[in-house]
Amino acid sequence: MTPQGTPRRNGGRRTAAAVLAALAVVGAALLVFALTHQVGAPPEPPLRTAGAPSDGAGAQSSDDGGEPTEPVGADPTEPADAEPSAVPRTDAAEPSEQPSSAAPEASVAEALPASTPTAVRIDAIGVEEQVFPIGLGENGELLAPRGDQADLAAWFDGSPTPGESGPSVIEGHVTWGGDPSVFFELGALEAGDRIEVDREDGTVATFEVYDAVRYPKDEFPTVAVYGRTDGPELRLITCAGDLDEDGHHLDNTVVFARLVEG
Known part of the structure; x- marks a missing residue:
């Protein structure tokens, strides 16, 4: 039993x-x-909004009163689980504020001939990554890195090549698939930090940061970022800030730099 x-x-x-x-x-x-x-929150520079005081401008409008370089917009075709585009929306406002740290009237280094960028190094935040060219989508929006290239930096091929006169634009994701991406630490850059861009012709364009700012996407200063400059400059752009109900970042981090060696 x-x-x-x-x-x-x-x-x-x-x-x-x-x-x-x-x-x-x-x-x-x-x-x-x-x-x-x-993964924790990425570092973010101070938020600047329309009407905020400033004491200088890296970007200049054209002397003949013409329009500045064409602004570009976010990519609406990204997959639902993708990080939003690193660039401002096409309907972004154009406030008058400019970078708070004035760029010099003329760059320290002379402009270089055109040459496609191949890699970017930023020792201050441990970045060393390939750069590939990226263009606009059917609706005139700047496409975002994706797929096998999602964690690389992308040079907007409608902007000058790094080292040419004008503002060269390189974008990158802050996170991708829940992990830190190439520009996760971008907001930690400070005035004086150096950015090196390898070019296809074997030269290296070295830039010095003079401002790092976070802007609301709906108040993005397109003239300051994409407008004509007195010499060779660089803009690094990524997403920042809180997320909206669709999972898109509300802000952009923008780093302004000038050519100092090439």
């Missing part, structure tokens, strides 16, 4: 084993989530 207490003890063991198994599954899921989603 089976002792009366035996089935009860066996049932308790089965229950305990099931609970432990469930806890193991939950623990594993939490670990995976922590490793893939909890």
Whole structure:
């Protein structure tokens, strides 16, 4: 005869084993989530909005009163799980404020001939990555890096090549797939930091940061970022700020730099 207490003890063991198994599954899921989603907040420079005081401008409008270089917009064709484009929306406002640290009237280094960028190095934030050219979509928006190139930096091929006269524009994601991407630390750059861009002709264009700012996307200063400059300059752009209800960042981080060696 089976002792009366035996089935009860066996049932308790089965229950305990099931609970432990469930806890193991939950623990594993939490670990995976922590490793893939909890990357912490990227550093962000001060937020500047329309009407904020400023004391200088890196970008200049044309002397003949013409329009500045064509502003570009965000990519509406990104997949739902993609990081939003690093550039401002096409309907962004054009406030009058400019970078707070005035760029010099003329760059320290003379302009270089055109040559496609191939890589970018930023020692201050540990960036060393390939650069590839990227253009506009069907609706005139600047496309965002994706696929195998998602974590690379992208040079807008409608802007001057780095080292040419004018503002060269390089964009990159702040995160991709829940992980830090190429420009995750971009907001930590400060005046005086150096940015080196390798060029296809074998030369290196070295830029010095003179401002780093965070702008609301709906108040993006297109003239300051994309407008004509007195000499060779560089703009690095990524997303920043809180997310809207669709998971898109509300702000952009923009780093302004001037050519100092090439």
